[in-house]
Amino acid sequence: MGHAFQVVRSALFIGQMYLAMAVIGIGFAPWALLSNRGARMACRSYSQWVRWTARWMVGLRSEVRGEVPTDDVLIAAKHQSFLDIILIYAALPRARFIMKQELLMTPIFGQYARRVGCIAVDRGKRGKAMKQMVAEVKQGRNNPGQLVIYAQGTRVAPGARLPYKVGAGVLYGQFGLDCVPAATNVGVFWPRRGLLRRPGLAVVEFLPRIPAGMPISAFMAKLESDIESASDRLMQEAGFQVQTDLN
Template sequence: MIQTIRSYLFIVQMYVMMLVIGLAFFPYALFKKEGARLCCKTFSRYVFWTMGWMVGIRHEVRGEVPEGEVLIAAKHQSFLDIMMIFTALPKAKFIMKRDILWTPIIGFYAKRLDCVPVVRGKRGAAIGKMVADVQAGRIDPGQLVIYSQGTRVAPGAKVPYKVGTGVLYEQLNQPCVPVATNVGVFWPRKGMLRRPGLAVVEFLPAIAPGMERNAFLAQLEQVVEERSDALMSEGGFDGVHN
């Protein structure tokens, strides 16, 4: 019961501060992309601080964090892995659902950070739009983050990896850095309860460009799922879906 109350208080104050920090940085972010990036990293670090003492979630980033132009293919379990990946990378921009652009505060900052919106359910058009937007965005180099399963996935659930990551890998001809995580064990994709423990995001060795698409996707899925399973086991996951 105490953890549930703490979780509710943590979530309420988090969204209040999202509004406060977002509005405070708005003038800077409106004219400078650096302002938008600083705002989002400031908010994320605030969340990391409060989740530690309010609900007992510690966080850790492992592996070699890339700094150049690379494709990041990440496991996605909750809002927490977005914040951890974004804060770790120098210039992250995400491929995301187009609907997010209309979300207060988040939508404005997503636009300022050159995130790439796609329409879900229209696979062919979405992939073409992804490639076109990414190529156009080369004037502002950074790390393009895609969630290969296309959605948040609960610990223990099996969701296939979508072809969009393979298309981007071929078109961009860049290294792809897989990312594993266990954050869903502590910060689930649904529900209000936050569980204490060590949330980890781990950058894995890069996959060099030039592989055949299906072989690439098979290798990507294997390394990300195996390492995520190990991290979830480390975090005490018992095999029951959140």
């Protein structure tokens, strides 16, 4: 009965979450059309709403740890589910995400992503996508803030090991930005697929920054080591059994 009840609670939470996206998106639309600040306020309001309703509807608390960057930096993050997007956006003052092009077609979400300066790339065309990403970041250099890229390029289930994409390294090398890695355990409670949302404490943790200027190969090795070790620690803290590599 307990599991079935949690599934029902999860379904109600998910339903109201998408309804709230429509209500908040439409309600803020006049301000968002006139000002990017209005669009950012709408996205931040929605992020806070999701965190609040997750807490009392499904028992899922959330927390942001570490020093939250407020300057112009690259954020290279672990991606496990929609919740880490919510937590990162709620924490950062001016976040802009590198995102897949298809998301721009999503009603309301896509329109607001454009307004806050997110950069969409076609992941199916790797070489072209990299050039497009760099060109659009250059065009937006007069739009200060925190540029967020998911280091593995997609959502990764807890315990899965996927390679780190070179996109973070390209941005790090091209633009001379410090990089702040971000680890998470949100996938333990909010999986990338499925209905169930589990109670517990979901965390995004901003890790010590990696200064600009490292060789890209060394940067990528450090980035992966920092994010994976911290994410494993957070998942273990959440009760997830991480499989260690014995080789």
